[in-house]
Amino acid sequence: AQTVTQSQPEMSVQEAETVTLSCTYDTSESDYYLFWYKQPPSRQMILVIRQEAYKQQNATENRFSVNFQKAAKSFSLKISDSQLGDAAMYFCAYGLSELIFGQGTTLQVKP
Amino acid sequence: DTGVSQNPRHKITKRGQNVTFRCDPISEHNRLYWYRQTLGQGPEFLTYFQNEAQLEKSRLLSDRFSAERPKGSFSTLEIQRTEQGDSAMYLCASSPAGGFYGYTFGSGTRLTVV
Numbered sequence: 001a002q003t004v005t006q007s008q009p010e011m012s013v014q015e016a017e018t019v020t021l022s023c024t025y026d027t028s029e030s031d032y033y034l035f036w037y038k039q040p041p042s043r044q045m046i047l048v049i050r051q052e053a054y055k056q057q058n059a060t061e062n063r064f065s066v067n068f069q070k071a072a073k074s075f076s077l078k079i080s081d082s083q084l085g086d087a088a089m090y091f092c093a094y095g096l097s098e099l100i101f102g103q104g105t106t107l108q109v110k111p
Numbered sequence: 112d113t114g115v116s117q118n119p120r121h122k123i124t125k126r127g128q129n130v131t132f133r134c135d136p137i138s139e140h141n142r143l144y145w146y147r148q149t150l151g152q153g154p155e156f157l158t159y160f161q162n163e164a165q166l167e168k169s170r171l172l173s174d175r176f177s178a179e180r181p182k183g184s185f186s187t188l189e190i191q192r193t194e195q196g197d198s199a200m201y202l203c204a205s206s207p208a209g210g211f212y213g214y215t216f217g218s219g220t221r222l223t224v225v
Contacts, residue, residue: 037216045202098156099156102153
């Protein structure tokens with residue numbers, strides 16, 4: 001079965017510090033895409049960062065970067081210089097067209 | 112471009128009634144997806160369209176659920192004979208063909224079945 005596991009239901013970080021959210025997935029496919037989405041409370045899902053599975057180089061978008069380990073089927077998200085606006089639920093997902101999502105990690109940012 | 116639009120935002124219905132939701136995708140996007148999200152969980156795939164063709168349906172999509180996308184523009188999701196277990200947020204998303212760009216999500220329709 002295709003699954004995504006986010007083992008940290010909740011995480012907390014001090015403003016301006018760095019936090020890493022973990023994600024592992026299980027698939028027999030060799031070609032797919034990986035994503036992190038952010039869902040603020042009562043607001044819509046927003047794409048944070050994306051990665052092509054065939055690319056070795058880890059994706060970076062401003063303060064957001066990933067550590068993609070294809071053999072280990074791991075796709076963690078690092079948020080540097082955390083800001084209050086980063087507080088949200090974060091979902092890891094993978095797929096080609098249909099995406100499989102994890103259960104989410106709620107990130108709290110403390111001032 | 113106003114993004115992905117979903118209507119209504121909230122719907123309260125009595126068990127056994129039929130409900131219909133509408134999604135207007137980004138006009139240049141030819142793929143449209145429906146997902147269901149329950150509180151504290153990640154979205155679960157229901158179905159997706161490429162243009163007007165429904166290409167994939169989840170086993171979660173019982174025969175009480177039907178989706179259409181006439182003319183490849185907006186889409187509707189209908190739930191017949193609603194049950195309390197149907198209470199959830201129904202999310203619509205769209206994307207260009209090819210999966211790398213990821214989805215643009217709408218704000219969702221929250222369904223409460225009483």
